[in-house]
Amino acid sequence: MKSFIAATAALSLASGVVSTPIARSNLILFKPLSVTSNSVHNIHIGYGDADFEGEVQVVHGDCALTKSHQRHHEVGSTFVARDAKPERFIWIVPEDAVHEGCLHAFSGTTLIGRSAPISVSKNLRKREDISDVADVNGPWFDGVAYMKDKANNASFVASAKSKKIAIVGGGMSGLLTSLLLTSVGINDWHITESSARVGGRIRTKYLNGSTPSQYQYQEMGPMRFPVSTYYKDTNETIEINDHKMVFQLGAVLNQMNGIAEGDTSSDLAVNFIPWIQSSPNVPADSNGFRLPNGRIPSAAQLAANSSLKYAAVSPTNTTAAELATEGYEAKIDETEERLKAAAKNIFKAHKESVERGMFDFSEYTYLRYALGYDSNTADYVAGTSDNLPMWDLYDSVYFGATTWRTIDKGLESLPRAFLPHVQDKLTLNRKIDGIFYSNDTGKVSLTWRDDPLAMTPETEEYDYAVVAVPFSKVRGWNLPKYSSLLSRAINTMNYEQSCKVSLHYKTRFWEHLSPPIVGGCGAVDTYGIGSVCYPAYKINSTGPGVILASYTSGVSARTVASMTTEEHVARTQRAMIEVHGPIAAEQWTGNYYRQCWEVDEHQAGAWASPFVGQQDLYLPAYYKTEYKSIFIGEHTTYTHAWIFSALDSAVRGTTQLLLDMGLVDEAKQVVEEWMGRWISL
Numbered sequence: 123m124k125s126f127i128a129a130t131a132a133l134s135l136a137s138g139v140v141s142t143p144i145a146r147s148n149l150i151l152f153k154p155l156s157v158t159s160n161s162v163h164n165i166h167i168g169y170g171d172a173d174f175e176g177e178v179q180v181v182h183g184d185c186a187l188t189k190s191h192q193r194h195h196e197v198g199s200t201f202v203a204r205d206a207k208p209e210r211f212i213w214i215v216p217e218d219a220v221h222e223g224c225l226h227a228f229s230g231t232t233l234i235g236r237s238a239p240i241s242v243s244k245n246l247r248k249r250e251d252i253s254d255v256a257d258v259n260g261p262w263f264d265g266v267a268y269m270k271d272k273a274n275n276a277s278f279v280a281s282a283k284s285k286k287i288a289i290v291g292g293g294m295s296g297l298l299t300s301l302l303l304t305s306v307g308i309n310d311w312h313i314t315e316s317s318a319r320v321g322g323r324i325r326t327k328y329l330n331g332s333t334p335s336q337y338q339y340q341e342m343g344p345m346r347f348p349v350s351t352y353y354k355d356t357n358e359t360i361e362i363n364d365h366k367m368v369f370q371l372g373a374v375l376n377q378m379n380g381i382a383e384g385d386t387s388s389d390l391a392v393n394f395i396p397w398i399q400s401s402p403n404v405p406a407d408s409n410g411f412r413l414p415n416g417r418i419p420s421a422a423q424l425a426a427n428s429s430l431k432y433a434a435v436s437p438t439n440t441t442a443a444e445l446a447t448e449g450y451e452a453k454i455d456e457t458e459e460r461l462k463a464a465a466k467n468i469f470k471a472h473k474e475s476v477e478r479g480m481f482d483f484s485e486y487t488y489l490r491y492a493l494g495y496d497s498n499t500a501d502y503v504a505g506t507s508d509n510l511p512m513w514d515l516y517d518s519v520y521f522g523a524t525t526w527r528t529i530d531k532g533l534e535s536l537p538r539a540f541l542p543h544v545q546d547k548l549t550l551n552r553k554i555d556g557i558f559y560s561n562d563t564g565k566v567s568l569t570w571r572d573d574p575l576a577m578t579p580e581t582e583e584y585d586y587a588v589v590a591v592p593f594s595k596v597r598g599w600n601l602p603k604y605s606s607l608l609s610r611a612i613n614t615m616n617y618e619q620s621c622k623v624s625l626h627y628k629t630r631f632w633e634h635l636s637p638p639i640v641g642g643c644g645a646v647d648t649y650g651i652g653s654v655c656y657p658a659y660k661i662n663s664t665g666p667g668v669i670l671a672s673y674t675s676g677v678s679a680r681t682v683a684s685m686t687t688e689e690h691v692a693r694t695q696r697a698m699i700e701v702h703g704p705i706a707a708e709q710w711t712g713n714y715y716r717q718c719w720e721v722d723e724h725q726a727g728a729w730a731s732p733f734v735g736q737q738d739l740y741l742p743a744y745y746k747t748e749y750k751s752i753f754i755g756e757h758t759t760y761t762h763a764w765i766f767s768a769l770d771s772a773v774r775g776t777t778q779l780l781l782d783m784g785l786v787d788e789a790k791q792v793v794e795e796w797m798g799r800w801i802s803l
Contacts, residue, residue: 148169148170148171148174148227148229148234148235149167149168149169149170149174149178149227149234149235150167150168150169150170150235151165151166151167151225151227151235151236151237152166152167152168153165153166154240155238155239155240155241156240156241156242156243157213157215157219157240157241157242157243158215158242158243158244158245159215159216159217159218159219159242159243159244159245160215160216160217160245160266161214161215161245161266162212162213162214162215162265162266162269162781162786163212163213163215163786163787164210164211164212164213164280164784164785164786164787165180165197165210165211165212165213165225165237166209166210167208167209167210167211167227167235168209169207173204174202174204174207174229174234175202175203175204176201176202176229176230177199177200177201177202177229177230178199178200178201178202178227178228178229178234179196179198179199179227179228179229180196180197180198180199180211180213180225180226180227180228180278181193181194181195181196181197181225181226181228182194182195182196182197182213182219182220182223182224182225182226182240183195183220183223183224183226184220184223184224185222185223185224185236185239187226188233189231190226190228190231193226194219194220194223195216195219197211197212197213197214197225197278198211198212198213198277198278198279199278200278200279208279208280209280209282210279210280210784210785210787211278211279211280212269212277212278212279212280212784212786213225214266214269214270215242219242220242221241221242221243222239222240222241222242223239223240223242224236224237224238224239224240225237225240265777265781265789265793268745268778268781269781269786272781272782277784278784279784280783280784280785280786281783281784281785283306283307283308283309283785284310285308285310285585285586285783286310286311286312286583286584286585286586287303287308287310287311287312287584287585287586287587287588287779288311288312288314288566288568288582288584288586288587288588289311289312289313289314289588289590290313290314290554290568290587290588290589290590290591291313291314291315291316291322291589291590291591291755292313292314292315292317292319292320292321292322292537292544292548292550292590293320293321293322293323293324293590293755293768294321294322294324294536294537294765294768294769294772295322295590295754295755295756295768295769295771295772295775296313296315296322296588296590296754296772297313297320297321297537297540297544298371298768298769298772298773299311299588299590299754299772299775299776300313300540300543300544300547301374301540301543302772302773302776302792302796303776303779304543305791305792305795306780306785306788306791306792307788308788311547312547312548312549313544313547313548313549314549314552314554314568314570315548315549315550315551315552316551316552316553316554316591316595316723316724317550317551317724318550318551319537319550320537320540320541320544320548320550321534321536321537321538322343322537322590322724322725322768323343323344323719323725323728323729324343324344324533324534324536324537324765325341325342325343325534325717326339326340326341326342326343326532326533326534326535327339327340327341327342327624327715327717328532329624329626329666329668329713329714329715330626330666330711330713332666334389334531334532334534334535335531336665337531337657337659337660337663337665338626338665338666338667338668339531339532339668340622340624340655340657340668340669340670340715341528341532341533341670342622342624342715342717343533343717344533344763344764344765345397345528345533345655345670346397346399346526346527346528347365347368347369347394347397347526347527347528347765347766348362348365348519348520348521348523348525348526349361349362349365349523349525349526349527350362350523350524350525351461351462351465351519351522351523351524351525352524352525353458353462355458358462359525360462360465360466361465361466362465362519362520362523363465363466363467363468364468364516364761364764364766364770365520365764365765365766366797367766367769367770367773367796367797368536368765368766368769369394369527370796370797371392371536371769372392372393372394372529372536372539373392375390375392375536375539375540376391376392376539378539378543379391379539379542386530386531389538390535390538390539390541390542391530391531391535391539392529392535392536392539393529393530393531393535394527394528394529394530395527395528395529395530395658395659396525396526396527396528396658397526397527397528397641397658398526398640398641398642398656398658399521399523399526399642399643400642400643401421401639401640401641401642401643401644401656402420402421402422402425402637402642403420403421403422403635403637403638403639403640403642404420404421404639404642404643404644404654404656405418405419405420405421405644405645405646405654405701406418406419406420406421406423406424406431406644406645406646407431407645407646407647408424408430408431408432408647409431409432409433409434409647410432410647411430411431411432412700413430415703416700417700417701417702417703418646418647418697418700418701419431420637420644421644422637436502437498437499437502438498439499442495442496442499443499443502443503446489446493446495446499446500446503447503449489449493450485450488450489450493450503450504450512453488453512454480454512456515456518460515461515461518461519461522464515464516464518464519465519468515468516468519468760468761469760471515471516472513472760475513475515476738480511480512480513480515481511481512481513481734481735481737481738482511482734483511483512483734484504484508484509484510484511484512484734485503485504485505485508485512486500486501486504486505486506486508487734488504488512489503489504507677509616509733509734510731510732510733510734511732511733511734511735511737513737516760516761520764528658528659530659533765536765552570553570553571554568554569554570554591554599555569555570555571555579555598555599555600556568556569556570556579556599556600556601557569557587557589557599557600557601557602557749557751558581558600558602559602559749559750559751560583563583564750565583565584565585565750566583566584566585566586566587566749566750566751567581567582567583567584568581568582568584568587569581569600584750585750586747586750586751586752586779586782587750587751587752588752588754588775588776588779589751589752589753589754589755590754590755590768590771590772590775591755592617592725592726592727592730592755592757593611593612593613593615593617593730593757594615594617594725594726594727595724595725595726596612596753597612597613602748602749602751604748604749604751605743605746605748607739607740607742607743608740608743608744608746608748608753610740611736611740611743611744614736615730615732615736615740615757616730616731616732616733616736617720617726617727617728617729617730617731617757618675618676618727618728618729618730618731618763619675619676619679619680619683619718619719619720619727619728620673620674620675620676620679620718620719620720620728620729621650621672621673621674621675621679621682621683621690621716621717621718621719622670622672622673622716622717622718623670623671623672623690623691623694623714623715623716623717624668624669624670624671624714624715624716625668625669625671625691625694625695625698625710625713625714626666626667626668626710626711626712626713626714627666627667627668627669627706627709627710627711628666628709628710628711629664629665629666629667629709630657630662630663630665630666630667631667631702631705631706631709632656632667632669632702633661633662635702635705639656640656640661641656641657641658641661642655642656643655643656643673646697646700646701648693648696648697648700649678649681650672650674650678650679650681650682650685650690650693651671651672651674651693651694651697652672652673652674652675652678652679653670653672653673653674654669654670654671654672654673654697654698654701655669655670655673656669656670657669666711669698671694671695671697671698672690672694672697675728679718679720679728680720682718683718683720683721687716690716691714691716694714695707695710698710728763729756729757729762729763730755730756730757730762730763731762731763732762737760741758741760744758745774745778747778747779747782752775752778752779752782753775754768754771754772754774754775755768755771756768756771758771758774758775759771759774769796773792773793773796773797776789776792777789777792777793780792
């Protein structure tokens with residue numbers, strides 16, 4: 123960018139308007155030329171005198187001022203050494219900055235540099251103003267406020283891009299962090315992953331030793347992405363904005379890997395295909411009812427004849443249970459307009475839900491203590507075991523979608539597409555067991571043990587650590603003395619448990635039954651089985667097929683996780699025979715895959731599921747860098763268990779890191795390119 127200040131003996135304004143003479147042309151201020159109030163910017167500088175050394179103070183005020191005390195406000199000050207000249211300073215523009223003025227650099231009382239006139243306009247952000255959408259507790263990430271809290275001489279100077287960054291965890295948040303850092307010219311990063319693969323809880327299992335192109339797989343982790351919801355009454359289609367980041371990532375990776383649109387031949391291609399969420403002939407939970415032939419009824423049969431489902435035994439006072447249900451639904455009040463608004467902006471919906479008190483009670487405690495129902499009625503309607511807040515609006519929005527997508531050849535395609543870009547900066551099979559901060563160096567070290575019995579761990583030092591590991595694992599590490607709030611979040615954040623079993627069959631026989639089952643997810647009443655999902659890819663193709671024959675979460679997942687694998691798989695296969703008949707026994711190859719996330723050595727939980735009080739309390743703790751540690755991952759976001767949540771956290775965490783380094787321009791680049799519409803800069 124062309125200099126806006128001439129490096130002459132007496133610096134003059136680039137516009138041609140002569141400024142007050144400057145004694146020495148020591149400092150050349152290049153940009154910015156325009157800013158908004160209440161924002162953060164980098165001031166780019168150069169040095170007319172290569173040998174200059176001394177104290178530098180930068181102020182903003184009238185372009186004709188000659189003395190520092192005439193300023194409107196001070197930007198900052200620092201000592202510039204001959205061999206350590208910063209290229210950028212940081213300017214936090216106050217709300218009341220003068221409409222037009224200049225930046226002035228002084229060394230002592232001597233004016234050594236002046237910028238061209240800089241226009242300051244009122245901040246009318248493209249994104250919604252933070253004061254309009256932020257939670258009352260302040261958990262939204264406000265970059266301006268963040269930098270104001272850091273305002274001191276040290277943060278006035280931007281760091282070089284040569285900082286050494288540890289990325290701990292090779293899941294989607296860690297992988298995206300590496301891409302974001304590279305995109306802004308920070309290349310000295312390294313991913314350390316405890317397992318033998320990248321992808322975290324993305325876990326596509328290709329059964330029977332098959333390859334992705336043989337289409338014999340099921341998803342043992344996330345499976346699908348909601349795209350939009352069609353409202354028939356208004357003939358309106360509302361797009362779900364959150365998950366667009368996943369599709370954006372796929373397009374970026376394809377471009378980085380030279381994959382043409384629609385190319386399915388490359389192992390690195392990320393192609394989105396339709397996912398079938400609902401299908402009429404999938405099995406349905408009939409609460410123990412069986413058809414005369416012993417089979418579990420389908421969703422279509424249940425919809426046509428509600429008597430095919432046994433009714434649960436009601437409490438003594440049925441009327442009270444009905445009224446309790448009505449009271450709860452009135453409190454939730456998930457109107458069509460509220461769902462549409464949440465699809466457009468889940469962050470604003472979160473704010474509204476906090477204000478409505480949706481995080482103050484679980485369903486049971488609301489019925490019991492807010493509405494005053496007896497414990498039997500409240501337990502019948504809600505269950506006493508659930509201590510989750512009543513806010514599940516995002517799940518209502520997502521699972522209400524009518525259009526869905528998945529990834530061709532499995533979601534494993536997404537982390538696989540990262541491999542060419544991370545494999546030279548990736549260490550697998552290394553289990554970090556601690557973070558150590560040195561007050562002497564101001565740096566952070568990771569510790570691990572190649573020999574588990576070694577008393578002294580191996581260590582490596584970094585400038586920052588971006589920790590993309592679930593708290594369910596981090597809580598077992600040796601950690602610095604983090605703040606009380608962050609420590610409590612790490613030690614107590616609740617995680618949901620879930621188990622999945624996929625079964626491999628000789629053919630896709632279910633698509634040839636009468637009536638056929640074509641994709642979709644159903645449910646059965648056999649304890650510990652839960653949902654049953656059929657592949658949405660290669661419908662009516664020949665060759666073997668795989669059913670996600672069991673997907674259960676919560677208390678039942680903990681029960682089946684305690685079973686032996688053989689016992690759990692046998693229970694699942696018996697359920698498939700109840701659903702499909704004897705053909706399920708004839709067609710089963712004996713191949714299977716089982717994944718119980720709570721006992722997974724790298725995860726210790728399926729997804730974060732904060733108890734009442736945890737979400738709104740702990741969120742602000744993640745938005746502060748403590749001991750050079752930044753925590754990311756779906757557990758640090760508003761929404762959980764979705765890939766979008768992990769990606770969203772990487773955008774926030776990378777922005778936070780860049781601001782810590784004073785690289786405001788790069789932080790803005792990340793925010794603008796990666797849908798960080800909720801981040802204020």
